[in-house]
Amino acid sequence: MGAVYAALLAMAPLASGTAAWWVVGMGALVVAAVLIGTMRRRTDVLIEQLYDAARTDPLTGLLNRRGFRELLDLELERARRGEGCAAVLIGDIDHFKEVNDRGGHHVGDAALQRTARILDEDKRQLDVVARVGGEEFTMILPDTDAPGALAIAERLRCLFQREFAADTVPLTICFGVAAYPADAETVGALLRAGDAALYGAKAGGRNRSVVHSSELHEMVARDGAGIDLEGERYVAVVRDLAEALDLRFSGSARHSETVGRYAEMMAEELRLPEERVARIRLAGILEARILAVADAYEAMTSDRSYRSSIGHEAACAELQRFAGSQVLGRESERAGTLALRPGALVAEHARTPVAS
Incomplete structure (x- = not known):
């Protein structure tokens, strides 16, 4: 637009006096306005690019x-x-x-x-x-x-x-x-x-x-309270907890949380150290009766310094014989079948709903 206006000025007869200065001044203003508009648009583009750069990771985009x-x-x-x-x-x-x-x-x-x-x-x-x-x-x-x-x-x-x-x-x-x-x-x-x-x-x-889950949040909060997260036993419990949390929407999450709370309450009543209370709750969430069966089976089928393994078949018989006792818990009485194979422990339960 400024170039067109300049051409018109060149073709027109030169005016004299105040009118000439007015025409030249207006032409200069038009050219300046065009330049300012162009610079503003470029500035807006630069600002937008800087804004995008401030929100973008340069390595990955x-x-x-x-x-x-x-x-x-x-x-x-x-x-x-x-x-x-x-x-x-x-x-x-x-x-x-x-x-x-x-x-x-x-x-x-x-x-x-x-x-x-x-x-x-x-x-x-x-x-x-x-x-x-x-x-x-x-x-x-x-x-x-x-x-x-x-x-x-x-x-x-x-x-x-x-x-x-x-x-x-x-x-x-x-x-x-x-x-x-x-x-x-x-x-x-x-x-x-x-x-x-x-x-x-x-x-x-x-x-x-x-x-x-709330259990994970409490675990992280208690990390600063002296729990040794590098301890081999604690990490093992947390590993099992993480696996169990993946299944929290299968319908058993509320039951597991309730078991964990009860286990924590009993541990606190016994005035156990805070670190041990936290571990007991985590173990309770994973249902201690299942861990007890696995622990008993491992103990009976492993060689010790004071005795030898009793073997797979004998261990199965012992587990079935003590089902429902204080050793394995009364929950075992409701077990449908207990199938033990070398290298695997599979317990099939007839799940009963837990009152909320």
């Missing part, structure tokens, strides 16, 4: 922590207004440091890019993927409850494992699952719930997906 939090705020607000649900997955690559140590950081960067590709290509169209730091990735799953989110996490975990199976360091990944509003009603609380579930997956042996 995914959202970073800031972008993830912004979208999670929006998604929870949308779910809250519509009385809907949403879930988050918090994933962390297992033993990733070994990749950097053995192959160098360029190999580690390539592994992170492959991870981003797996998560981004295999997500649903409405899902959001982000890399929030190091080897940690997160996902927002709109309109998804905990069982649905667990199914998605397991599918992605299996894809990840297959992708890296032939690598020098065959990587695996853990996922913590938390859902709104079942597990938390704010962004901060939801992320803490997801972190607790991820913690359970790591403690449970890695390469697994775990759904948040």
Whole structure:
């Protein structure tokens, strides 16, 4: 527009006096306005690019922590207004440091890019993927409850494992699952719930997906109270707990939680140390009577310094003979069949509903 106006000025006869200065001044203003508009548009583009850069992870092209939090705020607000649900997955690559140590950081960067590709290509169209730091990735799953989110996490975990199976360091990944509003009603609380579930997956042996529960949250809270999470026995209990939590939606979760609470109450009544009380509750959640049967079978079929194994058949006979006693608990009286094979312990129960 400024160029056209300048051409018209050149073709027109030169005016004199005040009118000439007015025409020149207006032309200059038009040219300046055009230049300012162009610069403003370029500035807006730069600001938008800077905003995107501030929300994007440069290595993978995914959202970073800031972008993830912004979208999670929006998604929870949308779910809250519509009385809907949403879930988050918090994933962390297992033993990733070994990749950097053995192959160098360029190999580690390539592994992170492959991870981003797996998560981004295999997500649903409405899902959001982000890399929030190091080897940690997160996902927002709109309109998804905990069982649905667990199914998605397991599918992605299996894809990840297959992708890296032939690598020098065959990587695996853990996922913590938390859902709104079942597990938390704010962004901060939801992320803490997801972190607790991820913690359970790591403690449970890695390469697994775990759904948040109150037991996991208490376990994480008690970590700072002196529980030795590196202790071999405690880690074994937590591993079994994580496996059990994967099945919490099968209908037995309330029963297991009730058993755990009763076990904790009895341990506190006996004035046992806090660390031992915590372990007893975790073991109770996994149903102590089953662990007792397994422990008894292992003891009878293992060679000791003071006696030899009594053998598989004799151990089966002993377990059946003491079913319902104080050794194995009265719950054994309701057992339908007890099938023991070398190397495996299978107890089939006629499940009875537990009064809530």
